[in-house]
Structures are given as C-alpha cells and as structure tokens.
Amino acid sequence: MSHTYARIAELPAHEGQPVTVRAWVTHVRSSGKVAFAVLRDGTGVAQAVFVRAEVGPEVWERFKELTLETSVAITGAVRVDARAPGGVELGVTALEIIGASPIDYPIQPKEHGVDFLLDNRHFWLRSPRQRAIFAIRSEIEQAIHDFFYDRGFLRVDTPILTAAIGERSGLFSTAYFDEGTAYLAQTGQLYGEAAAAAFGKIYTFGPTFRAEKSKTRRHLTEFWMIEPEVAWNDSADNMRLQEDFVAFIVLRCVERRRKELEELGRDMAKLERITTPFHRLDYGDAVALVQQKGSDTKWGDDLGAEDEALIVEDYDKPVFVMNYPKEAKAFYMKENPDDPRTVLCDDLLAPEGYGEMIGGSQREDDYDKLLHRIREEGLDPSAYDWYLDLRKYGTFVHSGFGLGLERTVAWICGLPHIREVIAFPRMMNRLRP
C-alpha cells in the first residue's frame, strides 16, 4: 500500500498519483454501488469516492463505520474535479479507521445555541465557518507583523504582570511573592513609550485584560492588542500611520483571503472601498452631528456606541474623531495647545457600526502637566516614577495607538460578535474550555 502522505491542500500537486490522506469525516452518502465520504484535515476539504466493485467487500463494509468526525487514513488516486466538495477527489483503494467517533458527537448538522457551541468550542472550531474566520485572523496577524517589520519598527514585548497601571478599574490581580500584588496589564503603552525613546519606532502585540462585568457583543475579558509607539510622531503623523495600517490590513485580506471572506458571505465591495485617506472629524463637530440626528450627547461627554453608529452611517470608510475633552480620556494624553479643554487624540471608528477599533493619542510630554493629571486622577505618582522620568530627562514628542485585534477581525469578517473571532473566548461567565 502506498504511503505517500499528503495534506488535502497539497492534493492538486499529486494529480493522477496514489496518496494517503489522514483526515476527519464530515459527511457520508452511499448508493448501492458508489459511496462518498467528505474529508477535512484543516488544510482543506476533499471527497473520497468508494466504488463497490473496485474497493472490495472489506473496505465497502468498513465504510459503514464512518460516523461524523471519525478519523481515517484513506489511500487513493487524486483526481481534480471542480464539481467535487473541495474541488478534489480520491478514488479510494484503501481505508483505515484510525479513531472511531461515537454517534453522540456533540455538534451535529443542525442548529445549536451559541452557549452550547461555546461549551463545545474545541469541536466547534472544526466547522468550515470557524476555519475561515481563523484563516482570516491569522492573515491579519501576519499582515500586522509584516507592516511594522517592513517599516523598521522593532517589536517589543511589554510585561503582562505589572505594578504600574494604565487605568484604575477592572483589574485582575495576583499575589506576587514578596512584592505584593501584581496586576494583569490593560495596556502595554506606558512601557511602549519607554521603548520608543530607546528604539524610535516600536510596536507591541499581546494579550490585555479587563475585569469588567460587561456582556456586550464587543467585550471580552481577555483580548489582543497591537500598540505602536513612535518617537517624534505628533497626532497628525499618528493618524496617518493608523490609516495606512488599517488600509494595508484590509487590502491584504482582500488579496489573500477572498475565498474565506466569501465563504463568510462578506460583501467584498465594502472592503475594497477601504483606501486612504480616512475622513477626520473634530470631536465638537461629531457632537453637533449626532445632536442633529437626535442624540442627547453634550459637549464634554464621551461618545457611546449609539453615537458612534450615527457618525459612521454617513461614511463607507473608517472615520477619525479627534481631540476629545480631557475629562473623557486618559491622563497620559497631551493637552491640545489650540484648545486646552481637549487633548490631542483620536478614536478610529470602523464602518458598518463596528465601533471603535483604534484609540490613539499624542502623549503628554510636559513633566508638570503629566504629574498634575496623575494627581488629578487620584493615581499614586510613585507608581509612575519611571514613566515620569521619560519627561524629566530629554522629553520628546511621541504618539501611539492601540488596535483591538478582535474588533478588527470581526469587522473584516463581517461578524456581529467578537466572541467568535478568538479561539477560546473569555467573558465574565466563561472560563472554559
């Protein structure tokens, strides 16, 4: 028996040759003379064709044992056929059952509730739809690395366990030897700023945590953030970097993951429209716009999800809202010299109501103003001594932003809920599997 093993994605290269595929069975059907098993191995889908008169009685009988998710090694000649599931067929000569799959396999070809699916996430991931999502997520992640690598950024891995913190509420904490309490990082930014002074252009790529009791479709307790920080970039430079970055990621998916996006039913025209420049809207104009559309939001308030939806409905590309009031934003954002009630910052709102995908700002580089803001927020300055140091010795203009990976993936995939775009989502009521 031939044992040239091949993964399904490689089968077209073996056309006409006998190979052995190891895979899982996702579907079977049989007439009296011919039987079919659809196979998946994570790299693709193929159809195995059993001709009764050719495979012999033993293999024909064994075919009947193929239940959903049985794992098999199937040997046969490769035929490329556009009509077959996956576009490729195996003319079976041998069938080995590797792992049986009892008929109570949890995920059956019927509708299941999302809680049930999340309880069985280890199996749910095997569905074609999930495979498409994770191929796109993986493509986006590689695109992010390529974007920064090609532009001379150094990647810097900032700590998860921290004493200094970027925000005050919603912290997970753990005992840390004799050092007291450590908090799980909500952001790597403060460390990124120190690294930007050392290396010029840096980015982080890691998990961040929020111990918040929110149950919306846009919140997870553990999610991934990408946080570039660039020495000598001002807020305008920062927004240009953001739009170049987002347009690069979307184009990459359009070019290399069209098949998967189409599998998810994504409207490709909407993605193809995402080119620079993006529209820029001052916070004050944004408030006027949403008020005009009936919102009660007043100058000084942060913009909520409903306001964001009202703003983006007029645009088919992401929209920057710039220079929010100081009190709506974090302490480290630089005061706007043209209007000291506001800070030099931006939120980048995704189109189609996907909400904020990026928050960015120029950082306060004035020692006294920063110290004042830290105190004003009721934070302990001694926890920020090293952060203040960056302003004490050779302070520098610098800016950066944070891209929420899951929100970006959800938008590009066109999915309403971010819980589906991370392999094992963590929410306030979900820590398993």
Added chain:
Amino acid sequence: MSHTYARIAELPAHEGQPVTVRAWVTHVRSSGKVAFAVLRDGTGVAQAVFVRAEVGPEVWERFKELTLETSVAITGAVRVDARAPGGVELGVTALEIIGASPIDYPIQPKEHGVDFLLDNRHFWLRSPRQRAIFAIRSEIEQAIHDFFYDRGFLRVDTPILTAAIGERSGLFSTAYFDEGTAYLAQTGQLYGEAAAAAFGKIYTFGPTFRAEKSKTRRHLTEFWMIEPEVAWNDSADNMRLQEDFVAFIVLRCVERRRKELEELGRDMAKLERITTPFHRLDYGDAVALVQQKGSDTKWGDDLGAEDEALIVEDYDKPVFVMNYPKEAKAFYMKENPDDPRTVLCDDLLAPEGYGEMIGGSQREDDYDKLLHRIREEGLDPSAYDWYLDLRKYGTFVHSGFGLGLERTVAWICGLPHIREVIAFPRMMNRLRP
C-alpha cells in the same frame, strides 16, 4: 530653517541635503573651534559637527547645554563618512533643545551593577548594546512568524486565563467573577491540540507564566513561548520540524543582523555552523554519556543543567535527547510502544551550555492511557474533559513543541542571562519598572 525631518537610519538617502534630525545626545566633545555631538534616535547613530565660525555664537553657546540624553532637533547637511560614529555626519546649521536632561541622569558612562540597571530599565534600554539585543529579538520574532506563515500554519492565540492547567505547581491565580479561580497559563499546548484537530497545522506565540522561586540565569516568571502543534506528525516528524525551524531562525539572524551580532561580540562562526540535521541521542545513551563523564545521574532521573552541559560539549550544533522515562515528563506525552517505560519526546539542547531551548513530544492519543496518566498525576479528570474529548471522537496522531523565546534569543546573542533579552524582565524579586 529647513524641516525635512529624517530618522538617522534614513540619512544616507539624503546625502548632500539639509535635514532635521530629532534625537538624543549620547556624547559631546569640543575644541575651541569645532564641537561634536553624537546622536541616537533608536534607528541609528550619527555625529553632528558644529563649526564655530559657521554656526554663529548663539548655537555655539547652546551646544554647551547638551548633557547626556538631552533631546534635540538638529538641522544640517548630510555627509556620509565611514570614519564618523554611525558612518554619517550632519554639518550643523541649527540646534534646538527640545528636552533638557539634568546632570543626575542615572546611567552614566561607567560600570553599574545589574540591579541598578534593572531598576533603571527604562533608561538602560537606550544603550547601544540593548538596542542590538532587541533588534535581534525582533528579527527572531519576525522569522518565527515567517517560517510558519510560509508553511501554511495558522496562528492561534490560546487563552492566558484558564481553568484547565498543564502543570500543577508554580501557578499564578486570580479571582474570576463567579467562576472561581483562574490560572495564568503555563502553556497553550492543550488548546493548541484542539486547534490542530481543527486547522491541521497551528502555532501559538504568547506569554506564559511560572510562579517559581527560582533565581537562576535561565528563569523568568513571565516569558514568551512559541508552541506549534501538527495533526498527523509523529515524534520523528516533530524533530525534523524543530531542526528546520531553529536552523531557519539562526540563518535569518546571520543574514540580516550580522551588524548587531558583531556589536555584541558574538562568534559568528558558531552560528554559521547551525545547519540541519542536528544530532539525536536516546535518553539512555545520554545517561551513559554523562555517567562516563562523572555524573551521578541514574536512568529514570530527569537531566539537570549540569548533565545538559556535559552532553552538548561534544557538539557544535543543538542536540536532541529523545524518549525520556515517563516519570520525568508530563502526563500528556505518548507512551513509547518500543519501550513503555519511556515516552515519545525530545528536549533540544542549545550548544555552548545554553540548555534546553525546546521541549517537544508526540501526544498521548489513547483515551484510556491518557485518563490513567491524568489520575496517576493526581489531576482532576473533570478539568480535562474537553481535552479527553479529543481522544474520544476521532483521535489522531499529533505532536508539537514549545520553544522558549528568551532562551533562544540569549543563545543566539551569546548572552549568559536571559533577564537582558526581555524588555522588562519579571523575576521573583522584580515587578518594576
């Protein structure tokens, strides 16, 4: 005044033109007529030349304010000159001081103790040596992503907050809403196995945690791991993937980071020798070898750091030690059919005494044997129900490994202590900055 801003790495492209560089001062010297300031901006190093007769008295006086780590904007014409620090000079026409740097800047050009340097890690990162280390680390990280991307692996981000655990001791824990206690992941492997059944070939890239009171030069409480997992790979396939992977990373650094490696004084010949295949040594032969060299280690013991050093001293490439006794290794490793006292696993030992850089294994795919091992280890099978499910429904041969990023970077850089190869190291007595 011209304001074509350029980063130092870009200066050669502006030869003969006036540009403005924003950077930090690392060194100054002056004669009565000419003065020099060495600048760094994270992308490179350049020398600014002040000719008294040309810059005028105001700039000449301002030069005297340039202390270590003063931030400046310096305008001048670019001259490429191999003799200058960084190989490029600016013939200064204008000097703006952006941020003064008081003379008590902590890191002075003298010897400092490592604890002091770690306390001032935010400044220590600015030294040329640290810049070289992090350029190499960043290159290694990109090489890792490129290696897997080019081979059709999907990247999967496994959870940090977990209920199921891979090992029992040394866990950080945090309260998790009404779900009880969450543990910080020591490995993503168990989740990686579920993803491999779904996507075929996957890898993880994330932080992992050990709450261990170890103070060796090879331990951190928070470090980064890369964990590929491949459906249908057996232990031999797994080792081939490991050696291809490691050789790829080293070659990439040799090709693209020679300058930084030479700055660190790395012996390039030792890296250029790292080609496949690597030597493979059975555990039993490894024990015989170290006994012959005077070790007290007996069959059944795990190999300690001293044994590892004895093993690698005969080789100038990484060495695989294969098939350890069951009791020395984790519960999820597959029993060796040729010798059931042992498991199908490997440790890949770095040359030059850098110790274990990879631990890998074929995973136990037999439901009953795995359940038995879970019970034998005193673990709670109910925490592993989803993991056992992978063996219950369509079990599959699969293998994977974990590469410790910091150990790999330390080896490639030729540095004795891994605390220097992560931006903000976390050790049992260090949580700051």
